[in-house]
Amino acid sequence: MGHDDTGAPTPFSAPAAGALAVYRGATLLDGTGGPARPATTIVVAGQTIRTVGPDAEVPDVPGAEVFELGGRFVVPGLIDSHQHLATPPNRALAESVLRRHVYSGVTAIRDMADDLRQVGDLARATRVGEIPGPDIHYAALMAGPDFFDDPRTWQVSQGEIPGTVPWMQAVTEQTDLSLAVALARGTHATAIKVYADLPGSLVAAIAAEARRQGIQVWAHGAVFPAGPGEVVAAGVDAVSHVTLLVHEAAEQPLTSYKDKPPIDYARFAEGGDDARLGALFQSMLEHGTVLDATACMWVWMEEQAEDDAGRARARLQDGLSARLTAQAYRAGVPISTGTDYETEPEHPYPALFDELTYLVRRCGIPAEQVIRSATLVGAMSMGAEAAMGTVESGKLANFAVLARDPLADIDNLRSIECTVKRGRRFERADYQAEHDAKGRSEG
Incomplete structure (x- = not known):
């Protein structure tokens, strides 16, 4: 190697392995085709899901950032x-x-x-x-x-x-x-x-x-x-x-x-x-x-x-x-x-x-x-079901937070509020603001 350049910035990288996040109070559709699971907590450690369980059975996680999802729905990515x-x-x-x-x-x-x-x-x-x-x-x-x-x-x-x-x-x-x-x-x-x-x-x-x-x-x-x-x-x-x-x-x-x-x-x-x-x-x-x-x-x-x-x-x-x-x-x-x-x-x-x-x-x-x-x-379809496709312990922290129930109307998938991909959050409001600003500049 000719130099010690650190490379391009990675502003959208996954969180470090030690980063902890807790998502509480979700109604979870876990991707298996089974019934919705109300009052569910998802614990994320770095890029992966550590725990998925009923709110009452998942204890507080010291040092974790907590996101309250009461009234919201979660589906796998x-x-x-x-x-x-x-x-x-x-x-x-x-x-x-x-x-x-x-x-x-x-x-x-x-x-x-x-x-x-x-x-x-x-x-x-x-x-x-x-x-x-x-x-x-x-x-x-x-x-x-x-x-x-x-x-x-x-x-x-x-x-x-x-x-x-x-x-x-x-x-x-x-x-x-x-x-x-x-x-x-x-x-x-x-x-x-x-x-x-x-x-x-x-x-x-x-x-x-x-x-x-x-x-x-x-x-x-x-x-x-x-x-x-x-x-x-x-x-x-x-x-x-x-x-x-x-x-x-x-x-x-x-x-x-x-x-x-x-x-x-x-x-x-x-x-x-x-x-x-x-x-x-x-x-x-x-x-x-x-x-x-x-x-x-x-x-x-x-x-x-x-x-x-x-x-x-x-x-x-x-x-x-x-x-x-x-x-x-x-x-x-x-x-x-x-x-x-x-x-x-x-x-x-x-x-x-x-x-x-x-x-x-x-x-x-x-x-x-x-x-x-x-x-x-x-x-x-791509041989990746061991790592993704459902919201469960040990898999990648890939899921979407929705404002409305997609079982009531499949178009409610468009009520996306946040995507979590490999543990990193992508807020829909940020994208919408960029989208609207671009539309105004091109209009």
């Missing part, structure tokens, strides 16, 4: 299990998104493949506290060579050749998968994302090598020509986009990502559960596969469509999304809450809140189970 922070890279926008997330109660996100040169640094910066934001768990992508003329692959590989970099690899039957997986691991990725134009045998080989090297595999629900059943049977940890699962019932062979077979929307609009999808959901249950449904994405896609044909297609996909997500829930499949889009920068809340509302109102999932999806199942 929310998790968006499908984000893209750097396609294309835009550091200022990414930092703005991350800031809004953490001040809205989101304490972790799953980034589903981007330019990992930037995402890796954003993950470091939020982890050490240089910038405010959730913890970031991210994926390095693998796909067949035909995928790499997609313009997004160039956006995330600027200065290099798409398909030849560790975070964005083209693989074939001739690829040395042990080396390819090791290169992906070298980006500090949590997982490999299996995307497109791969046969089922190669998806299975990637998953097997990833397991051998101790890294997760996240995949699209259909990889083309690999169908949903093959993807699940390969043993991937999570699949994304519920509407891709419809191809398990395709009447034509799956060929390539760009040449998907048509969907018989009328068949799925008739009501009732589809038997072939039911068998797929049973396989997902047996394999422990998490469904990253991105259920309300097509509502946003309809808003973004440029013509009537695009809007009509988005409406059809939206109806399909609601029905298949509801069927997956009834089958017992664990559903996480991913978005795959984001609200405009000037919007006060992230898109995740729209996903949660959609799951309740369009898919008929009870609010307490949607909160579980946004917390514990989100942690499961």
Whole structure:
């Protein structure tokens, strides 16, 4: 090292291990899907939760800062299990998104493949506290060579050749998968994302090598020509986009990502559960596969469509999304809450809140189970349930304090007053003041 510079400031870092905080009088929704726990105390030591118990049973903690939460509700830190922070890279926008997330109660996100040169640094910066934001768990992508003329692959590989970099690899039957997986691991990725134009045998080989090297595999629900059943049977940890699962019932062979077979929307609009999808959901249950449904994405896609044909297609996909997500829930499949889009920068809340509302109102999932999806199942989607996802002793001190009951109305998650992430407080009022000041300066 050439000098003794102490490095960049870390104003948003977690508290020291010896710092103590006590949150008393909360009504706790602990993330398990169980009933609310009134009059609950949470004791935080540094970054972790030391104790959770009834107010009357948790003694005073000498030297602790005490926060009285009478009348307020606490949920675990929310998790968006499908984000893209750097396609294309835009550091200022990414930092703005991350800031809004953490001040809205989101304490972790799953980034589903981007330019990992930037995402890796954003993950470091939020982890050490240089910038405010959730913890970031991210994926390095693998796909067949035909995928790499997609313009997004160039956006995330600027200065290099798409398909030849560790975070964005083209693989074939001739690829040395042990080396390819090791290169992906070298980006500090949590997982490999299996995307497109791969046969089922190669998806299975990637998953097997990833397991051998101790890294997760996240995949699209259909990889083309690999169908949903093959993807699940390969043993991937999570699949994304519920509407891709419809191809398990395709009447034509799956060929390539760009040449998907048509969907018989009328068949799925008739009501009732589809038997072939039911068998797929049973396989997902047996394999422990998490469904990253991105259920309300097509509502946003309809808003973004440029013509009537695009809007009509988005409406059809939206109806399909609601029905298949509801069927997956009834089958017992664990559903996480991913978005795959984001609200405009000037919007006060992230898109995740729209996903949660959609799951309740369009898919008929009870609010307490949607909160579980946004917390514990989100942690499961990235293999982090041992450290986060519920409010319990030994886990990270990640939770949100709300003014109103989200079980009475899921939109009450927007009544956020404070986020605690790794023990550090992020006051919503501070963010709101900054947001309002920015709006006035730009107005």
